[in-house]
């Protein structure tokens with residue numbers, strides 16, 4: 001006999017190319033926790049082109065009870081209108097209580113359209129979700145430039161929320177978990193109101209997935225300082241990050257920005273060079289595994305979160321680091 005649940009929780013997965021974006025598993029991890037608290041059914045929505053059954057089974061192993069699978073060429077490119085149309089229709093049929101969407105570029109574009117069509121609220125960019133004693137979802141997100149954490153309840157149903165990438169963890173894979181896959185037929189929207197002109201300007205840098213980030217701030221003094229950081233990042237197999245100041249100054253592109261209004265990162269190694277450590281910057285990198293800070297000011301707040309602090313001029317210290325790493329590489333070869 002089919003199990004009956006008191007609640008239904010939707011997680012919108014992101015299928016790109018041939019695999020799921022890791023945010024899908026992070027959302028399932030949190031979705032599972034919420035489902036356990038609310039006696040809920042956790043449903044994963046898959047919209048993609050050429051989605052294999054094996055990859056869908058993975059979603060079950062990571063916590064989903066039921067999968068709604070839309071496998072259609074309509075979803076081969078990130079045209080949000082196709083996604084919106086089918087997701088809204090499914091929500092109207094299935095009436096979930098909660099919908100979780102990743103706060104990726106795609107999710108940030110899709111979620112408000114879906115919320116508007118459903119005439120429901122949306123809490124964007126959450127960094128945590130909890131269930132209170134009344135069984136209501138508490139959506140936690142930074143407010144007032146990251147100085148406080150707002151706890152938000154939504155009055156309208158379904159409760160819709162987008163969740164930042166890399167702030168939650170996937171659950172443990174359980175190969176014994178059972179679930180069902182419901183194959184749905186994708187429908188092409190009649191009214192588009194938006195013309196999709198094609199894909200271009202694909203961003204090469206995905207700072208959120210990097211294992212090593214060498215980040216620069218105002219202390220670099222000029223855009224040329226990033227050349228030095230790039231040399232160190234290349235030697236370590238990493239990428240260059242930035243605080244907001246160099247981005248605002250036009251020294252480097254916004255896709256490099258780490259922090260409250262930029263990317264949230266969790267690399268194995270984060271090297272902060274000439275960055276003071278404002279709350280807005282820390283919001284995006286404090287969970288890095290190892291943090292090294294280089295700053296001339298021993299009282300800079302960045303040293304409070306750093307595992308290793310170097311007080312000194314980055315233009316003296318980084319060339320020494322580069323020299324040492326190169327020497328070790330020569331020794332090894």
Ligand SMILES: Cc1cc2nc3c(=O)[nH]c(=O)nc-3n(C[C@H](O)[C@H](O)[C@H](O)COP(=O)(O)OP(=O)(O)OC[C@H]3O[C@@H](n4cnc5c(N)ncnc54)[C@H](O)[C@@H]3O)c2cc1C
Pocket residue numbers: 145216217218219220242243244245246257258259260261262263273274275276277278279280281284294295296297300312313314315
């Ligand atoms: C709504 C809002 C959102 C924001 N979002 C973000 C965000 O996403 N990310 C972000 O980073 N900021 C963000 N900010 C801006 C934030 O408040 C700070 O202004 C910013 O982080 C400061 O950048 P910084 O550390 O590079 O510069 P500063 O605070 O000016 O620090 C520069 C540091 O460099 C050191 N220094 C100087 N010369 C050298 C040298 N030669 N060698 C070594 N150290 C040196 C100085 O001692 C100083 O500590 C936001 C602000 C607002 C209001």
